[in-house]
Amino acid sequence: MARARSRYAPDRGLTGRMVTTMFLIGLLYVVFVGVLLAALRGSWPIILIITGGLFIAQFWFSDRIAAYGMGAREVTPEQAPELHGTIDRICALADMPKPKVAIAESDVPNAFATGRSEKTALVCATTGLLRRLEPEELEGVLAHEMSHVAHRDVAVMTIASFLGVLAGIITRIALWGGFARSRPGNDPAGILLLLIPLISAVVYAISFLLTRLLSRYREFSADRAAALLTGRPSALASALTKVSGQMARIPTEDLRKAEPYNAFYFMPAFSAKESLGRLFSSHPTLEQRLDQLSRISTDLSR
Secondary structure, eight states: OOOOOOSSOOOHHHHHHHHHHHHHHHHHHHHHHHHHHHHTGGGHHHHHHHHHHHHHHHHHHHHHHHHHHTTEEEOOTTTOHHHHHHHHHHHHHHTOOOOEEEEEOOSSOOEEEEOSSTTTOEEEEEHHHHHHOOHHHHHHHHHHHHHHHHHTHHHHHHHHHHHHHHHHHHHHHHHHHTGGGGSOTTSHHHHHHHHHHHHHHHHHHHHHHHHHHHHHHHHHHHHHHHHHHHSOHHHHHHHHHHHHHHHTTSOHHHHHHHGGGGGGBSSOSSOOOSHHHHHTOSSOOHHHHHHHHHHHHHHHHO
16 A cells, blocks of 8 residues: 655645656657757658657756765764654654655755655765754754655656756757758758757746746745744744854855755855846745745734
Protein backbone atom coordinates (compact mmCIF):
# COMPACT_ATOMS: atom_id res chain seq x y z
CA MET A 1 0.00 0.00 0.00
CA ALA A 2 1.14 3.56 -0.67
CA ARG A 3 2.28 5.53 2.31
CA ALA A 4 -0.15 8.14 3.63
CA ARG A 5 0.53 11.81 3.04
CA SER A 6 2.70 13.68 5.51
CA ARG A 7 1.20 15.94 8.15
CA TYR A 8 2.42 19.04 6.40
CA ALA A 9 -0.52 21.29 5.58
CA PRO A 10 -1.52 20.78 1.94
CA ASP A 11 -1.39 23.81 -0.33
CA ARG A 12 -3.75 23.72 -3.29
CA GLY A 13 -2.39 27.03 -4.51
CA LEU A 14 1.10 25.56 -4.73
CA THR A 15 -0.20 22.42 -6.44
CA GLY A 16 -2.10 24.48 -8.99
CA ARG A 17 0.91 26.65 -9.71
CA MET A 18 3.16 23.62 -10.11
CA VAL A 19 0.76 22.00 -12.58
CA THR A 20 0.37 25.26 -14.53
CA THR A 21 4.12 25.84 -14.61
CA MET A 22 4.82 22.30 -15.80
CA PHE A 23 2.16 22.60 -18.51
CA LEU A 24 3.52 25.90 -19.80
CA ILE A 25 7.10 24.68 -19.61
CA GLY A 26 6.11 21.53 -21.49
CA LEU A 27 4.36 23.62 -24.14
CA LEU A 28 7.43 25.79 -24.54
CA TYR A 29 9.56 22.68 -24.79
CA VAL A 30 7.42 21.24 -27.59
CA VAL A 31 7.49 24.53 -29.52
CA PHE A 32 11.23 24.88 -29.03
CA VAL A 33 12.04 21.37 -30.25
CA GLY A 34 9.57 21.84 -33.11
CA VAL A 35 11.42 24.93 -34.28
CA LEU A 36 14.72 23.10 -34.18
CA LEU A 37 13.28 20.20 -36.16
CA ALA A 38 11.88 22.57 -38.76
CA ALA A 39 15.18 24.42 -39.03
CA LEU A 40 17.38 21.34 -39.18
CA ARG A 41 15.16 18.82 -40.92
CA GLY A 42 17.91 16.41 -41.82
CA SER A 43 19.20 16.22 -38.27
CA TRP A 44 15.97 15.39 -36.42
CA PRO A 45 17.22 12.05 -34.97
CA ILE A 46 20.24 13.79 -33.46
CA ILE A 47 18.09 16.63 -32.08
CA LEU A 48 15.65 14.23 -30.42
CA ILE A 49 18.46 12.10 -28.97
CA ILE A 50 20.35 15.09 -27.60
CA THR A 51 17.31 16.87 -26.14
CA GLY A 52 15.93 13.62 -24.72
CA GLY A 53 19.30 12.70 -23.25
CA LEU A 54 19.70 16.14 -21.67
CA PHE A 55 16.22 15.95 -20.18
CA ILE A 56 16.88 12.52 -18.65
CA ALA A 57 20.24 13.65 -17.32
CA GLN A 58 18.66 16.79 -15.86
CA PHE A 59 15.91 14.77 -14.14
CA TRP A 60 18.16 12.05 -12.72
CA PHE A 61 21.34 13.94 -11.88
CA SER A 62 20.42 17.61 -11.36
CA ASP A 63 19.85 17.14 -7.62
CA ARG A 64 23.28 15.56 -7.21
CA ILE A 65 24.89 18.27 -9.31
CA ALA A 66 23.20 20.98 -7.23
CA ALA A 67 24.22 19.33 -3.96
CA TYR A 68 27.79 18.97 -5.20
CA GLY A 69 27.87 22.55 -6.43
CA MET A 70 26.72 23.81 -3.03
CA GLY A 71 29.34 21.71 -1.24
CA ALA A 72 26.95 19.35 0.55
CA ARG A 73 28.67 16.52 2.45
CA GLU A 74 26.48 13.79 3.85
CA VAL A 75 26.98 13.27 7.59
CA THR A 76 26.09 10.47 10.02
CA PRO A 77 24.27 10.88 13.35
CA GLU A 78 27.62 10.45 15.10
CA GLN A 79 29.17 13.29 13.10
CA ALA A 80 26.25 15.72 13.53
CA PRO A 81 24.00 14.53 16.41
CA GLU A 82 22.15 17.84 16.89
CA LEU A 83 21.35 18.23 13.20
CA HIS A 84 20.17 14.63 12.91
CA GLY A 85 18.16 14.98 16.11
CA THR A 86 16.32 18.01 14.72
CA ILE A 87 15.58 16.22 11.44
CA ASP A 88 14.33 13.19 13.41
CA ARG A 89 11.89 15.35 15.39
CA ILE A 90 10.54 16.98 12.23
CA CYS A 91 10.11 13.59 10.55
CA ALA A 92 8.19 12.34 13.57
CA LEU A 93 5.97 15.44 13.56
CA ALA A 94 5.37 15.23 9.82
CA ASP A 95 5.11 11.42 9.64
CA MET A 96 7.48 11.21 6.70
CA PRO A 97 10.65 9.20 5.98
CA LYS A 98 13.96 10.69 6.97
CA PRO A 99 15.97 12.25 4.14
CA LYS A 100 19.72 12.15 3.80
CA VAL A 101 21.35 14.76 6.03
CA ALA A 102 24.28 16.88 4.90
CA ILE A 103 26.43 19.82 5.95
CA ALA A 104 28.08 22.37 3.65
CA GLU A 105 31.27 24.07 4.78
CA SER A 106 30.27 27.69 4.22
CA ASP A 107 30.02 30.76 6.40
CA VAL A 108 26.92 31.84 4.46
CA PRO A 109 24.04 31.01 6.86
CA ASN A 110 21.65 28.97 4.75
CA ALA A 111 19.96 25.63 4.13
CA PHE A 112 18.50 23.82 1.14
CA ALA A 113 16.79 20.62 0.04
CA THR A 114 17.25 18.62 -3.15
CA GLY A 115 15.86 15.38 -4.51
CA ARG A 116 13.34 14.01 -7.00
CA SER A 117 11.28 12.32 -4.28
CA GLU A 118 11.22 11.54 -0.57
CA LYS A 119 13.46 8.53 -1.21
CA THR A 120 16.19 10.58 -2.85
CA ALA A 121 15.75 13.72 -0.74
CA LEU A 122 18.68 15.46 0.91
CA VAL A 123 18.45 18.28 3.44
CA CYS A 124 21.58 20.33 4.02
CA ALA A 125 22.54 23.11 6.43
CA THR A 126 25.67 25.21 6.19
CA THR A 127 28.15 25.47 9.04
CA GLY A 128 27.38 29.19 9.15
CA LEU A 129 23.71 28.46 9.84
CA LEU A 130 24.41 25.81 12.48
CA ARG A 131 26.76 28.15 14.28
CA ARG A 132 24.36 31.11 14.40
CA LEU A 133 20.90 29.67 15.14
CA GLU A 134 19.30 28.51 18.37
CA PRO A 135 17.80 24.98 18.37
CA GLU A 136 14.19 26.15 17.91
CA GLU A 137 15.24 28.50 15.07
CA LEU A 138 17.13 25.70 13.35
CA GLU A 139 14.06 23.47 13.68
CA GLY A 140 11.96 26.12 11.92
CA VAL A 141 14.42 26.42 9.05
CA LEU A 142 14.73 22.66 8.58
CA ALA A 143 10.95 22.23 8.79
CA HIS A 144 10.76 24.80 5.97
CA GLU A 145 13.18 22.74 3.86
CA MET A 146 11.40 19.47 4.66
CA SER A 147 8.13 20.97 3.42
CA HIS A 148 9.73 21.38 -0.01
CA VAL A 149 10.34 17.63 0.02
CA ALA A 150 6.83 16.83 1.26
CA HIS A 151 5.18 19.07 -1.35
CA ARG A 152 7.57 17.81 -4.07
CA ASP A 153 8.17 21.30 -5.37
CA VAL A 154 11.94 20.68 -5.38
CA ALA A 155 11.46 18.13 -8.18
CA VAL A 156 9.15 20.49 -10.07
CA MET A 157 11.67 23.32 -9.86
CA THR A 158 14.41 21.02 -11.12
CA ILE A 159 12.39 19.95 -14.15
CA ALA A 160 11.00 23.43 -14.78
CA SER A 161 14.49 24.89 -14.99
CA PHE A 162 15.56 22.44 -17.69
CA LEU A 163 14.09 24.22 -20.70
CA GLY A 164 15.72 27.50 -19.75
CA VAL A 165 19.08 25.75 -19.45
CA LEU A 166 18.61 24.04 -22.82
CA ALA A 167 17.54 27.28 -24.50
CA GLY A 168 20.60 29.03 -23.10
CA ILE A 169 22.87 26.29 -24.45
CA ILE A 170 21.29 26.42 -27.91
CA THR A 171 21.59 30.21 -27.96
CA ARG A 172 25.32 30.03 -27.21
CA ILE A 173 25.82 27.29 -29.82
CA ALA A 174 23.94 29.34 -32.41
CA LEU A 175 25.94 32.48 -31.68
CA TRP A 176 29.34 30.86 -31.34
CA GLY A 177 28.94 28.10 -33.90
CA GLY A 178 27.39 30.31 -36.55
CA PHE A 179 24.33 28.25 -37.55
CA ALA A 180 23.32 30.97 -39.97
CA ARG A 181 26.61 30.80 -41.87
CA SER A 182 25.85 27.22 -42.89
CA ARG A 183 23.23 28.37 -45.46
CA PRO A 184 22.86 31.29 -47.88
CA GLY A 185 21.12 34.34 -46.54
CA ASN A 186 18.35 34.23 -49.19
CA ASP A 187 17.48 30.61 -48.36
CA PRO A 188 14.26 30.32 -46.24
CA ALA A 189 15.95 27.68 -44.14
CA GLY A 190 18.88 30.01 -43.60
CA ILE A 191 16.53 32.77 -42.46
CA LEU A 192 14.90 30.34 -40.04
CA LEU A 193 18.31 29.42 -38.67
CA LEU A 194 18.92 33.10 -38.03
CA LEU A 195 15.84 33.10 -35.80
CA ILE A 196 17.11 30.28 -33.56
CA PRO A 197 19.07 32.55 -31.17
CA LEU A 198 16.10 34.91 -30.90
CA ILE A 199 13.60 32.10 -30.26
CA SER A 200 15.93 30.52 -27.74
CA ALA A 201 16.32 33.81 -25.92
CA VAL A 202 12.53 34.28 -25.75
CA VAL A 203 12.06 30.71 -24.49
CA TYR A 204 14.75 31.26 -21.85
CA ALA A 205 13.15 34.51 -20.69
CA ILE A 206 9.68 32.96 -20.36
CA SER A 207 11.07 29.91 -18.59
CA PHE A 208 13.04 32.17 -16.23
CA LEU A 209 9.94 34.19 -15.31
CA LEU A 210 7.79 31.10 -14.77
CA THR A 211 10.30 29.47 -12.45
CA ARG A 212 10.82 32.72 -10.53
CA LEU A 213 7.07 33.17 -9.98
CA LEU A 214 6.75 29.57 -8.78
CA SER A 215 9.84 29.92 -6.61
CA ARG A 216 8.47 32.90 -4.70
CA TYR A 217 5.15 31.21 -3.99
CA ARG A 218 6.80 27.97 -2.89
CA GLU A 219 8.84 29.89 -0.31
CA PHE A 220 5.66 31.41 1.10
CA SER A 221 4.09 27.95 1.16
CA ALA A 222 7.11 26.40 2.90
CA ASP A 223 7.13 29.12 5.58
CA ARG A 224 3.44 28.56 6.24
CA ALA A 225 3.70 24.77 6.32
CA ALA A 226 6.72 24.84 8.65
CA ALA A 227 5.05 27.30 11.04
CA LEU A 228 1.88 25.22 11.23
CA LEU A 229 3.76 21.94 11.66
CA THR A 230 6.03 23.13 14.49
CA GLY A 231 3.45 25.47 16.01
CA ARG A 232 6.18 28.11 16.45
CA PRO A 233 6.04 30.69 13.67
CA SER A 234 7.97 33.09 15.91
CA ALA A 235 11.00 30.78 15.84
CA LEU A 236 11.02 30.74 12.03
CA ALA A 237 10.55 34.52 11.97
CA SER A 238 13.49 34.89 14.34
CA ALA A 239 15.63 32.68 12.09
CA LEU A 240 14.66 34.70 9.00
CA THR A 241 15.53 37.98 10.72
CA LYS A 242 18.82 36.66 12.06
CA VAL A 243 19.92 35.09 8.77
CA SER A 244 18.95 38.20 6.79
CA GLY A 245 20.93 40.40 9.17
CA GLN A 246 23.97 38.14 9.04
CA MET A 247 24.01 38.13 5.23
CA ALA A 248 25.24 41.73 5.26
CA ARG A 249 28.37 40.63 7.15
CA ILE A 250 29.32 37.88 4.69
CA PRO A 251 32.05 38.75 2.14
CA THR A 252 30.61 39.64 -1.25
CA GLU A 253 32.76 37.00 -2.94
CA ASP A 254 31.18 34.24 -0.83
CA LEU A 255 27.68 35.56 -1.53
CA ARG A 256 28.31 35.60 -5.28
CA LYS A 257 29.42 31.97 -5.16
CA ALA A 258 26.09 31.07 -3.52
CA GLU A 259 23.93 33.31 -5.74
CA PRO A 260 23.47 30.82 -8.65
CA TYR A 261 21.69 28.45 -6.24
CA ASN A 262 19.33 31.04 -4.74
CA ALA A 263 16.21 29.18 -5.91
CA PHE A 264 17.17 26.25 -3.67
CA TYR A 265 18.20 28.24 -0.60
CA PHE A 266 16.17 29.13 2.49
CA MET A 267 17.29 32.76 2.12
CA PRO A 268 18.74 34.29 -1.07
CA ALA A 269 22.38 35.32 -1.03
CA PHE A 270 21.35 38.71 -2.44
CA SER A 271 17.96 40.35 -1.91
CA ALA A 272 16.60 42.77 -4.48
CA LYS A 273 15.06 45.91 -2.97
CA GLU A 274 13.98 47.65 -6.16
CA SER A 275 10.56 46.85 -7.60
CA LEU A 276 12.04 45.60 -10.89
CA GLY A 277 14.53 43.45 -8.99
CA ARG A 278 11.73 41.90 -6.96
CA LEU A 279 10.04 40.76 -10.18
CA PHE A 280 13.05 38.56 -10.91
CA SER A 281 13.76 37.55 -7.31
CA SER A 282 13.60 33.88 -6.36
CA HIS A 283 12.20 34.71 -2.88
CA PRO A 284 9.61 37.04 -1.36
CA THR A 285 11.00 39.97 0.60
CA LEU A 286 11.83 39.53 4.28
CA GLU A 287 8.97 41.89 5.20
CA GLN A 288 6.44 39.82 3.25
CA ARG A 289 7.59 36.59 4.89
CA LEU A 290 7.54 38.07 8.38
CA ASP A 291 4.08 39.53 7.78
CA GLN A 292 2.72 36.11 6.84
CA LEU A 293 4.29 34.48 9.90
CA SER A 294 2.84 37.22 12.11
CA ARG A 295 -0.66 36.48 10.80
CA ILE A 296 -0.17 32.74 11.37
CA SER A 297 1.01 33.42 14.92
CA THR A 298 -2.12 35.50 15.57
CA ASP A 299 -4.36 32.75 14.18
CA LEU A 300 -2.66 30.06 16.30
CA SER A 301 -2.97 32.14 19.46
CA ARG A 302 -6.75 32.24 19.08
